[in-house]
Amino acid sequence: MQTTNKARYANIIPMEDLNTIEKKLDPFPIFAQLRGTTPVRYDENRKCWDVFRYEDAHQVLKDPATFSSKRGGEENESLLMMDPPRHTQMRALVSKAFTPKVIADLAPRIQSITDELLDAVQSDGKMDMVHDLAVPLPVIVIAELLGVPTKDRKLFKDWSDILVKGPAKNTEELFVQVMAERTQARQELDAYFAEIMKLRRQEPQDDLISLLLSADIEGEKLDDKEIIIFSILLLAAGNETTTNLITNAVRRLTEDQSLQQTLHEQPALVPGFIEEVLRYYPPVQAIGRITTKDVQIGDVPIQAGEQVISWVASANRDEAKFPDPDTFIVDRKPNAHLAFGFGIHFCLGAPLARLEGQIAIQAIARRLQHIRFVEGTPLTPIPSPFVYGVKEFPVTFEIS
């Protein structure tokens, strides 16, 4: 029955079709086709179910009892890979340290880091948006938030890169090499954070590590290992995603020059612009789960123990949810995109990512004009199938 079922809903359009550079930069027509032909389908090559419509992606994300986040071993268990009741307890604990106030208080610092980064390139009339702004901004912010000493920032950035880096090509040799690098970075980070925790225990500071050390719920506290795993999760989940949000936003500004003028004249439109970038070019394209029981998505029955991938990038362009989905509408309302997920695992860093995105784009729109992508430069997509962004984005500009 299951084999027949999988064959019946098998892929007509294989995911490999998305592997060309051109399609990776613009996968949206393929997603539209998939929503129309096989909105819930089984991919024999990747051995998983893919879900393309908004309603179905939403069904998966809102029901953690049926669609579990538990993957991998116990050893590396982070918040992202926990189910209730443990997730509920852990999320409540870390949320005590990662509050809206902690984030809002960062605004002046984010502003001055952004201005410093732009000051450094402004007189050149050109910059690489990725390397000169979108990469350093979130790394510096996270490092400061956690309380990592300034002198260690480069070290910190290298570890963070290794943690999120996937092999450029999927050969076994490269995979083994990347995994070995990752294990080493993990060991170094463990030792590094153990040292910082020792210092913060002796002398608490106004930083996230100190807050995490003191957070408790009904007497329950996080142990050292849990704090390290959470800090590493912030690095892995927060840096590259925010980098891609900023770069994708600037990419959009260069694709439609009139947006630059609009945001320059009306900075109050920037928060809505950032939401629309998140819908239109979501940094995280897809979210994975595993079925805990037999279930039906749309009219497709799926057995327990199957991998299900919710394609956020497709759901965000679903015509059944968003009128005129392929049009970028700077003040689109409502805009219930799934770029930060949905439900119990909804991105804990969303307020921080939004704030960084808004401050960066407001500064760009205020200070720079006629921002243009340097034509003829090849646009290279990030190789991971789940990440949407480009490796470099050189632009020229004039000063406002």
Ligand code: HEM
């Ligand atoms: C969870 C996206 C920035 C920390 C998630 C999820 C998504 C996401 C889709 C849900 C995953 C799932 O349901 O399995 C993004 C995007 C970002 C961003 C698009 C930037 C634009 C950040 C930042 C941080 C962060 C800046 C922290 C500094 C987390 C954490 C979780 C999470 C801790 C796990 C929450 C849980 O499992 O309860 N993020 N994220 N993210 N994100 Fe983000």
